[in-house]
Amino acid sequence: DKDVFILAIESSCDDTAAAVLRNNKVLSNVVAGQKIHEEYGGVVPELASRAHQQNIVPVVDMALKRANVNKKQLSAIAFTQGPGLMGSLLVGTSFAKSLSLSLNIPLIAVNHMHAHILAHFIDEEGFDKPEFPFLALTISGGHTQIVKVNSFFNMEIIGETTDDAVGEAFDKSAKIMGLPYPGGPLIDKFAKEGNPKKFQFTKPKVDRLNFSFSGLKTQILYFIQRNVLENPNFIEENKADICASIQHTIIEILMEKLKMAVAETGITQIAIGGGVSANSGIRETLKNAEGKYGWKTFIPKFEYTTDNAAMIGIVGYQKYLENRFNDASIVSKARIEF
Ligand code: KG4
Ligand code: ZN
Incomplete structure (x- = not known):
């Protein structure tokens, strides 16, 4: 069977993240944190969404480059639908929609909390799957x-x-x-x-x-x-x-x-x-x-514990196998039914 290449995007809180997976293996996993919140003693939603806007394109480009994967090779785009900060989620959701439309490939919405759990299904040497x-x-x-x-x-x-x-x-x-x-x-x-x-x-x-x-x-x-x-x-x-x-x-x-x-x-x-x-x-x-x-x-491997896009990608891969796709009318959700 043909390899599945997933580009995954995570922007639910204060980390802008992108990852590329080939099937259940992570080829690249890029996270841009946001130092700006440190001095405020917590995440400032308005500042977080602005930083996502600034970071998303370079972060995605870097993830593709590190994975040595061309946009045209991608099978689907997976993104975090929620839960999270609305302004932050909107950046990743809109970006994922646009890219899936322009490449004419499926769009896959992922629940952030499912992803934290299913990160264990990433194929990593030395890590068993439950x-x-x-x-x-x-x-x-x-x-x-x-x-x-x-x-x-x-x-x-x-x-x-x-x-x-x-x-x-x-x-x-x-x-x-x-x-x-x-x-x-x-x-x-x-x-x-x-x-x-x-x-x-x-x-x-x-x-x-x-x-x-x-x-x-x-x-x-x-x-x-x-x-x-x-x-x-x-x-x-x-x-x-x-x-x-x-x-x-x-x-x-x-x-x-x-x-x-x-x-x-x-x-x-x-x-x-x-x-x-x-x-x-x-x-x-x-x-x-x-x-x-x-x-x-x-x-989990340390890099898959805090917010990252590899965990979004592994859920995307499982959904891809079951043809669980979303159309472009999908919306971000600050709260989400489990
Ligand atoms: O999953 P995450 O990156 O973002 C959310 O979805 O919330 O979790 C961030 C939380 C923060 O509260 C941070 O202080 C905590 O994870 N955290 C830790 C450690 N590393 C991150 N808490 C205790 N010990 C750590 N080593
Ligand atoms: Zn999280």
Whole structure:
């Protein structure tokens, strides 16, 4: 059979990304981040959409060039339909539509959250693919979900956050400590040198498989304020231990719910996805869960954890095989039914 070449575009938040896949293999994966948001302590939607407009053409050109693929070889264009920031999504959607029209090839809309999960089906040496059904823990700046994945296109959310996403818990904690956005990777970095049991935080009590992180954020805010009042250098002197303790608490919350989900479903294959799955503490804990609980855990290659277009491309490829195409009247969706 003929090779399938997919050009994938992701622009749901603050990263402009493009990737080229040959079947289930990634030939190129380009991400242009946006430094501009750092000084604002979070993503500014208006600035994000402007930067996407500026970046999208060079990023796509670079992805094609690195893959050594000509536009005329492409089989289809896949793009992120949502969920995400509307102004950001519009840039990728409009670009994908125009390109598919001009090349006269199919257009494929992809759900960003499905893509974080299905990134595990990218063919990568040293990475196994999960078998259906499996459980996915999707943890990002906007989402915290436990998903029962029955097949490529049949998934059920069995648990989710009732307030903040876990990425927000990392980023807001970091902000309280005076660290720049996004603080998640910095907490991860400092936590490596710290004592995770130095400071204790209470874990929220939430129904069944659901999560809550806003209480933890408030608890951390008061904890920092109280201590800084006594010692203005408290954060500087205890940075590693604070980060390690926060990270440890978050990991315990996630693991507790995962154990419940395994008990409830009887499924012991667990895949993680989303930006927060880049966290080294979470990766290590899940790796250890294989020996500890007899699970089989799937941890994505680092570059497929935070927002990227390769994950959009692998969903595009699966949809291509099933002729799941969209016409040019398709619209971006800030929120999307799972
Ligand atoms: O999936 P993603 O790139 O964008 C969304 O769809 O939200 O996730 C971004 C989130 C941010 O909250 C960021 O702080 C977090 O992922 N993150 C991390 C790490 N790397 C990224 N959180 C903890 N530890 C990390 N190493
Ligand atoms: Zn994401």
